[in-house]
Amino acid sequence: MEVIICDTQEAVADRVANYIKYLINKKENATLGLATGSTPIKLYKKLIELYNNNEVTFKKTTTFNLDEYYNIDGDNIQSYRYFMNKYLFNKIDIDIDKSKAHFPICLEGENPNLIGDLYEKKIINAGGIDLQILGLGSNGHIGFNEPSSSFMSKTRIKTLTQKTIDDNSRLFNKNEYQPNMAMTMGISTILNAKYIILIATGENKSDAVNRLISGAISSKNPASILQNHKNVIVILDEDASSKVNNIDYYLNAAKENKKLQEQFGYFHELK
Numbered sequence: 027m028e029v030i031i032c033d034t035q036e037a038v039a040d041r042v043a044n045y046i047k048y049l050i051n052k053k054e055n056a057t058l059g060l061a062t063g064s065t066p067i068k069l070y071k072k073l074i075e076l077y078n079n080n081e082v083t084f085k086k087t088t089t090f091n092l093d094e095y096y097n098i099d100g101d102n103i104q105s106y107r108y109f110m111n112k113y114l115f116n117k118i119d120i121d122i123d124k125s126k127a128h129f130p131i132c133l134e135g136e137n138p139n140l141i142g143d144l145y146e147k148k149i150i151n152a153g154g155i156d157l158q159i160l161g162l163g164s165n166g167h168i169g170f171n172e173p174s175s176s177f178m179s180k181t182r183i184k185t186l187t188q189k190t191i192d193d194n195s196r197l198f199n200k201n202e203y204q205p206n207m208a209m210t211m212g213i214s215t216i217l218n219a220k221y222i223i224l225i226a227t228g229e230n231k232s233d234a235v236n237r238l239i240s241g242a243i244s245s246k247n248p249a250s251i252l253q254n255h256k257n258v259i260v261i262l263d264e265d266a267s268s269k270v271n272n273i274d275y276y277l278n279a280a281k282e283n284k285k286l287q288e289q290f291g292y293f294h295e296l297k
C-alpha cells in the first residue's frame with residue numbers, strides 16, 4: 027500500500043486526476059470504477075478542466091459506479107446516477123458515450139440478486155476494472171460495504187448502518203425520503219480491480235484512515251482488506267493523515283516512489 031499525503035484537498039484532487047489522465051493516455055479504452063460522496067467532487071472538477079484543456083478524452087472509457095441507492099431511479103436527484111451526470115458526465119458529454127457508464131440500479135419489484143449478477147457480468151465483459159476510485163466511510167465502509175460485509179462479496183443489496191444513514195442525512199432535506207438500502211459492488215468485486223486509489227480528506231476521516239492503513243484486517247473494518255491488494259494508493263490531505271502512525275516513513279517512501287514512477291511510469295500492469 028502506497029500512502030501519499032498532500033497539503034490540501036485541491037492537491038489531492040490534482041494528484042488523482044493526473045493519475046487518471048496518465049492511465050487513460052496509456053490505455054484509451056480503460057475501465058474506471060467511480061465513486062460518489064463529497065470527497066471526489068473536487069477530483070471530477072479537475073478532470074473536467076483536463077478534458078477542457080484537451081489533456082484527456084473519455085471517448086473510449088467505460089465506467090462502473092460503485093453503488094446506488096435501492097429503489098431510486100436515475101432521474102431522482104438523490105441517485106448516484108444523477109450525481110455523476112451533474113458533477114462529471116454532463117460536463118464531458120460531447121465526448122463520453124453514456125451507454126458505457128454503468129450503475130447497479132435496482133427498483134422495487136426487481137430482483138437485486140439478478141441485478142447484482144448482471145453487474146458482475148458487465149464488469150467481466152468490459153475486461154475488468156483497471157482503476158477503482160474509492161472514498162472512505164467514517165465507519166470504514168468502501169462503496170456501501172458496511173462493517174460485517176464478507177470479503178468474498180460481489181455486487182448485491184446491503185442494508186445500511188445507522189451510522190452511514192446519519193452521515194449521509196446531511197445530503198437529504200428534512201422531509202425527503204432517505205433510503206436505508208443500497209446496491210453496492212462487493213468487496214471481492216473491488217479487490218478484483220487492477221489498481222485502486224482511495225481518497226480521504228478532512229479530520230473526520232482520520233480515525234478511519236488510521237484503521238485502514240494499520241488496523242487489524244477484519245470484516246468489522248471493511249477498508250482494512252485493502253492492505254492485501256497489491257496495487258493500492260491511498261491519497262490523503264494533511265487533516266485526514268493526522269492520525270497515521272509512522273508518517274515519516276510514508277512521506278519518505280512517497281518521495282522515492284515518485285522518482286521511480288517518473289522514470290519508469292505508472293500502471294505497469296496495464297497493457
Ligand code: GLP
Binds near residue numbers: 062066160170
Ligand atoms: C457514501 C458512499 C461511499 C463514500 C462514502 C464517503 O456512503 N457510499 O462510496 O465513499 O460514503 O462519503 P463522503 O465522501 O461524502 O464522506
